[in-house]
Amino acid sequence: MELLEICKNAKEIVGKIGILDTNTKNDVLHRVADALIANADYILQENEKDLENGKNNHMPEGLLDRLALSKKRIDDMAEGLRQVASLDDPIGAVSSMKKRPNGLMIGKKIVPLGVIGIIYEARPNVTADAFALCFKTGNVVILKGGSDAISSNKAIVSVIQNALKEAGIPQNAVALIEDTSRETAAQFMKMNEYVDVLIPRGGAGLIRAVVNQATIPVIETGTGNCHIFVDESADFDMAINIVVNAKTQRIGVCNACESLLVHENIVDTFMPKLMMRLQEKNVELRADGAALEAAMAGNGVRKDLIKPADEEDWGTEYLDYIISAKTVSSVEEAIVHINRYNTGHSESIVTSNYMNAERFLNEVDAAAVYVNASTRFTDGFEFGFGAEIGISTQKLHARGPMGLEALTSTKYIIYGSGQVRP
């Protein structure tokens, strides 16, 4: 199908998908899960084409791994669909219903957003995942995946569409834009008449491109230059555990810690202890003057892992075994530094000081602000929302982990008895 046809089609059926009841939607999600497993061989065979292409094009190992499917990964996809089926359906709830002085009853009802566009890279698991979250919330989803995964995506979408058709649901509740050219992507991002919101899922480059080109409203997700500030009153063991966890528990994720701020009054004693633990995981430290000296002065530290930081380090999301460190003289200086260099994702203070904890919570501008905990908890499951479509780093509509509610809008419903405005 042509892009315009896909978009028109989506808009045409959006009303039908939006009014499906929860039982029907859950039943469909289970049927799709079954269909993915039943068609695993077909999906793997199509995935193989993408992998071969990738190898021929010298795709890096990490990307090939993300692209590769297996029976296990298809089982996980199916399990993801069943988990979404088990979540509460937010659609249809009326969050307040009040009687106005003129007798009008005004309520605010949760409704689907409508047509959601997801633009993503070569991760075929996003295909099933995005469908599940959008469908559960009564939305129609149009997927624009990367060219590297096109055969896998076509296979997965055709399996989902067949399952929808068999269940008597319009199969275009999910559609894939098969033309992966940049021109088509650019056109898609301007389809305001048909598409209500765009959600890019991928690296910083992809997100920037969507923000710059789209005229459709965009929800920005995912880049994280996260800091931990170790205050002078911090418990050292707690601080070291938190920094090591936030840096190394999983390095390639947006809520990993990339930068450390240390209070000047403890820098000499804290840095050598921290360094001993970081070097167990071969973490490179890029530090400013006092932090650099302190780390270097430690007994047994690996000096080859300690390097001077420059200005550029403060703004860098490494997604690697590297952490920057800066010495600050106060919680105030830490807050100013964070508000200047962060990406609005997750920030943490380790402290025993009540005033500093509250000040940090109040004044740091980010989606999630922690006291005495690892930044790695910013995640839909950890927050208790279940599956998430991404982590919003902007302030409009949704901020932080986006569960099902982030895929909804509201409308006012008004019950009258002939009221006119005086």
Add this chain to the structure above:
Amino acid sequence: MELLEICKNAKEIVGKIGILDTNTKNDVLHRVADALIANADYILQENEKDLENGKNNHMPEGLLDRLALSKKRIDDMAEGLRQVASLDDPIGAVSSMKKRPNGLMIGKKIVPLGVIGIIYEARPNVTADAFALCFKTGNVVILKGGSDAISSNKAIVSVIQNALKEAGIPQNAVALIEDTSRETAAQFMKMNEYVDVLIPRGGAGLIRAVVNQATIPVIETGTGNCHIFVDESADFDMAINIVVNAKTQRIGVCNACESLLVHENIVDTFMPKLMMRLQEKNVELRADGAALEAAMAGNGVRKDLIKPADEEDWGTEYLDYIISAKTVSSVEEAIVHINRYNTGHSESIVTSNYMNAERFLNEVDAAAVYVNASTRFTDGFEFGFGAEIGISTQKLHARGPMGLEALTSTKYIIYGSGQVRP
């Protein structure tokens, strides 16, 4: 100040404005109200320059009237500020605080959006109004008004800034972009690094221009092609009162009714009665086949006011004493027509049929959907929110009348005791 300097300045002080307590903010709003009244002569004298320019440039009467200030209008501005002071401050409330299984306490706190850009036309009253709503919610506001009102806007902003300064508040909590060129406006709309959201206030052309040019997230407001569907079971007197009210109570507003849908089973009896009432206000009717014939056949109707409708009428927001009318065979046809031609603002059904009422409420896609009431109620005051910054016709972030809450975001605050992610 240069545009970039204004934006940088705003970003620099945004933290300070965001943490002001409610008492301080209310006190400042009252001081600004006093200052506007005390400086009324100066503001009127500057407004006179704009009015003279307007007359020399043959500005239409309606626009000149919107541009003109008077002692009374300045009193109204001040009164508006005091009303905003009297509203509840949403900032700082924690909407939920839950303990996760690992002991983390996670709460969702209401925070300011940050820096808000308002782009508007030659209405100097918006200047004080936008400042009040943004300031009350702890936001910094950058105003970009039309060139026709530049002297008035400069005067009003300087009075506000002086009052802020005297109160010990950073005076750039409100800033005006004095360069009213299109190039500067276009640059402003791409200042993502400094500005969190843009809210255009004005006609459809202005809003379209902002949506197309901005890379900053935009909240669309204000265009309304509102419908009333008169079902076959409608009480005729009620339906006529509602249509006449929604069309004529105030014609230039976005929640006025522009288009009527009438069930075919009552079109013959209803249209002549309606036309008798519409013609009292000289409303022109543009109707399709059956509705046209029915209206024409009425005893005593003014046939000069009755014209055939064409396709273009269904999509037109007249903002005038004109209404289109179409005959439909069912509530379903009415819903399909509305979802095709409406602008997502306000839609109403007049009916005595329970199933049709509920179906209309469920399936019409708009910010406000009414049963048996005039569309003219879609308004912040009528909904009980107090002053509003506009009426959102998009689905993201805020939909319908936008009171103070629409100018806020949230952040997650997390209290830990050393938790790390396993």
